Amino acid sequence: MAVVVTNTPRLPEATVEQFGKLGVATVHEALGRKGLMASYMRPIYRPAHISGCAVTCEVAPGDNWMIHVAVEQCRPGDVLVVSPTSPWKGGYFGDLLAESLMARGVRGLIIDAGVRDIATLTEMGFPVWSRAVCAQGTVKETIASVNVPAVCAGALVNPGDLIVADDDGVVVVPRLQAAATLDQALTREANEAGKRERLARGELGLDIYQMRERLAAKGLTYVEYESWREQKG
Amino acid sequence: MAVVVTNTPRLPEATVEQFGKLGVATVHEALGRKGLMASYMRPIYRPAHISGCAVTCEVAPGDNWMIHVAVEQCRPGDVLVVSPTSPWKGGYFGDLLAESLMARGVRGLIIDAGVRDIATLTEMGFPVWSRAVCAQGTVKETIASVNVPAVCAGALVNPGDLIVADDDGVVVVPRLQAAATLDQALTREANEAGKRERLARGELGLDIYQMRERLAAKGLTYVEYESWREQKG
């Protein structure tokens, strides 16, 4: 039943580029607090920051055969997203596969499993977000599907969805919501720039965001240390 | 019942500065092997090394409202210590709050939860020790207390306690024990400097610390590899 779906849709290059300047935290908020992968997904080197369209790739546990198949489906600007069909944290991916993906213009790898050759990958500047680093390799015995909907680190990824990854983690934006999410995110960013300056000058968030009244309404009280100590008896 | 305790006591600046030259391992020994936070508390960049007086801040799980309140209670030389009232590892803290803390002279953040915007925090040189990195943000709905005794990563922290944090972890020194602990720690340091030189010249710890007799008394025996192999049959 394994299938390779070809010519999956992508987002316009301009959209992808703009997302590449936005942080994962901002995109996640803009999307309505959805689509974040589990926080165990960490970059192999820092800083690292990419955006791109997902090519999804299932692999059998301990078997990286389908990554070779997925390479051919990748185009410039893509991000490869690999999920084992059951958890195994060995090293499915190393420098040779990275060489091949770079030759095709792929921006990075997201893998809910282990990766190896990380010293070489770091030298090559090929970014990977993974669950583990592990020298153990795989076999090539079992087929699975490429470009079907996949669950990666707890998030649902459809082929062509937008992936943004940075030092904070990885977020998935459904393809059809990308444009709207981009607008939201840009607005947020603009908004924050001004606030940041005021905070740097020493203004308090309590005042900028007008929180004092609402805190008081909720019942927050202030008490001097000495009186507080006496109260505690 | 949420309360913000104000004007909590601090330690003299000179004491705090001297602790800033001591490693966490040394301070922990000097304090009698107490006060160490759990080893899952890791710095977002390395090397990093700070000392300062604790401002404690409770937060509800998934809610960072009280961090905004705590900022106002911070003074130059302080370290902000944040504990969720129940575990949730999302990102309570990012670059905007860091900007605000830096504007007030705060030396760093200790948070028993997640942090985000770590690429920016690293650029800014604002050190954070946290349990996780996570892009997911929080809401601002629930109040909690500032500058009450708090449990952070398994350690009890009272406002005004001394915090020392470096690449090895985070230790809490109760305010009233700071002076005595400092004396102990300085003595340890002086002691070690001489030993280090001797070890670098090739002298053995076995001889420097006079361990041979005590080891023999405990029954440690030496045997040549070839005889040992025969014995094992």
Next chain:
Amino acid sequence: MAVVVTNTPRLPEATVEQFGKLGVATVHEALGRKGLMASYMRPIYRPAHISGCAVTCEVAPGDNWMIHVAVEQCRPGDVLVVSPTSPWKGGYFGDLLAESLMARGVRGLIIDAGVRDIATLTEMGFPVWSRAVCAQGTVKETIASVNVPAVCAGALVNPGDLIVADDDGVVVVPRLQAAATLDQALTREANEAGKRERLARGELGLDIYQMRERLAAKGLTYVEYESWREQKG
């Protein structure tokens, strides 16, 4: 029953040197996919890459006394391998012991537990692969054995076995299998170099490794995105 076995055998220096140019992943494959330590063993700084002959050292949980004993058994080109007899993740090892090991020409430390003073160890350039970083120190009360067979991070290590460690992890090669493993590994490396070039030029692994036929035989099918969507209904 604690014993220190002395004058354990080592491998020829030339063999050890050659392994030092090979990655852990390659060596692990060449050995027949055995001997890898658990992937929680991580280097304290990166990149790091060593090879050497194992001196094994048991320690009681929370007690580093035997490391002092083991130092004396170390020779230039050795790697010290430390295993607690029951799990405890505190910091058994710090800069003073590293000074002593460096004075004896030891190449690095592998420890299935915690390490401390990592900022100093990094400055010194003394590499350590450990399970944890922890400022908490140990006592010196209980004896154990040096240079007896030990289990470290799930792998069996005999004194004199070859250790290779890099950014991907740590592998143990039994002493008597080192020569054969080296041959295998060198062949693998030579083999890969040519492939890497072809992949960099854009050739596909599917073609280089002649996978297409075998994939088709297993039943892998290709389908256009639009037809696939219609099928799913």
Next chain:
Amino acid sequence: MAVVVTNTPRLPEATVEQFGKLGVATVHEALGRKGLMASYMRPIYRPAHISGCAVTCEVAPGDNWMIHVAVEQCRPGDVLVVSPTSPWKGGYFGDLLAESLMARGVRGLIIDAGVRDIATLTEMGFPVWSRAVCAQGTVKETIASVNVPAVCAGALVNPGDLIVADDDGVVVVPRLQAAATLDQALTREANEAGKRERLARGELGLDIYQMRERLAAKGLTYVEYESWREQKG
């Protein structure tokens, strides 16, 4: 953007009943080794064994409001599947909600988070598979969606999919593949019954499954202990 999808399709009752006699391991094999939830999903009491059609329910972290909404969408024979939109392991579900679900004929709960009141749930005989047990409750502030595709413990669940859960774990069968999977699973079961009898009589799997030749072909050799010891030297 939160939506409650109503009148989602279900499978015929007869199909659901038949799955209720099959173990999760059998169903998972029959489905082609897919759809298994992470093995951290454990039943609160044992033995427990259910089958039913999924009603999916997203919840915000630390907020169980939508479970109250989902109850109304449940029908006799359903299984409620709850996923937080970001991980938080508190107790979203207790005895009052169980009372309500039992009144509607729901067979059990699958929750990728914590549950509480487990002593009472056990007495009531309402089975739950969860990631954790935790006394901490939730708030009711944030809406989310019911009966949209959800990721639960690493598996994708669509409303109306078949859920089978027993002491070994939880598996999801896509609704449209349920009939074919049932056939496969029943065949497997029949097949195993005969084998079990032969194994109980002392026949070896090596002979029943005719493995000896294939093992020899792969190079497996047998050697007496005494000769093996000599070889090892």
Next chain:
Amino acid sequence: MAVVVTNTPRLPEATVEQFGKLGVATVHEALGRKGLMASYMRPIYRPAHISGCAVTCEVAPGDNWMIHVAVEQCRPGDVLVVSPTSPWKGGYFGDLLAESLMARGVRGLIIDAGVRDIATLTEMGFPVWSRAVCAQGTVKETIASVNVPAVCAGALVNPGDLIVADDDGVVVVPRLQAAATLDQALTREANEAGKRERLARGELGLDIYQMRERLAAKGLTYVEYESWREQKG
């Protein structure tokens, strides 16, 4: 600096008894969602339900000497709370110590570490909530304090505080807040009883708690499955 504090205050027996009928979840809510120990604290057998006044006991890692000291400080109706000063999950407690505690009328043990002899403890009916089960024993070398404030599984415990533990976990009620918390908790319980009956009869929480309006105000919409599918395109 180790000290044993004697004749610490307790709560009235009647108060303790009444808490013994309340679940941990209820008490935790009544206390304002504080004081819950980490959810890794699990009972060695189920069901189990106790309440009592805390005697706190620090132990050095891998050393249970102070538990022997703490036994003498226990009185009928107490609960012993044991915390290692640094984490080590071995078995600090077994059947002999349980015999001794039962002889003194102690109701159970809360230990942020391992326990052993659990088959015998289960037979004896002596309940324990622990972080782990581990056969490994301890030494008796290092002193620590009894009846000083302690951090146990993330919660602060003062001697004389009220402990409630059941199948859901463990909660700590500060001694001076016990009376007020009891009132709150009893009110909650009474409140729930009526609701439970209505839910069992099939009334919906949506109606009982009058949630429909508030959900609509937040923007929750209902859509038929068939129209929803069309929308998704």
Next chain:
Amino acid sequence: MAVVVTNTPRLPEATVEQFGKLGVATVHEALGRKGLMASYMRPIYRPAHISGCAVTCEVAPGDNWMIHVAVEQCRPGDVLVVSPTSPWKGGYFGDLLAESLMARGVRGLIIDAGVRDIATLTEMGFPVWSRAVCAQGTVKETIASVNVPAVCAGALVNPGDLIVADDDGVVVVPRLQAAATLDQALTREANEAGKRERLARGELGLDIYQMRERLAAKGLTYVEYESWREQKG
């Protein structure tokens, strides 16, 4: 290089039987605090208590072929010990294999991985100590060795070593140390019986073990609660 070693030595039946009456904690102490498997090894049902001679069985990750081979090497009174050559927590073992092992008089299974069909295994009364429960099955593609030295859950097991497993965990006694360990363990047991009675009568361990003097010598002091509170200021 895979080999099946046949006719490995066993211990006399009488020795094995006597160990069957001893707890794992006692045996572990008697052996000098060695040989304990990691505490994540838990029985699938409780109570359970076995002793027997180890047949060791390596398996490739996700592949249970060699268990079928190992069955033939088992004799009445044996315990099968299974270790994956790299970690994978799926279900390598189920009811059919248990049927086969029971037919050969095997006492139980120790597996550093997952097991399935636990409801049936419980009914059959076939005890298993495992790292996980998981419905996911395995393939039969890769050979490995039977009855060679193996690392299981952190402990080294040689074929013919004695295994004792109970509700507290699993311990391995090297074959040649079994007789001496048994003597030690029986002495311990006899010793404890008398103490238990005295403790049950209310005598304190402090007196039975004559600890008071040694505690005082270490500097332990007793202070009344009221004076202690004043001191703390």
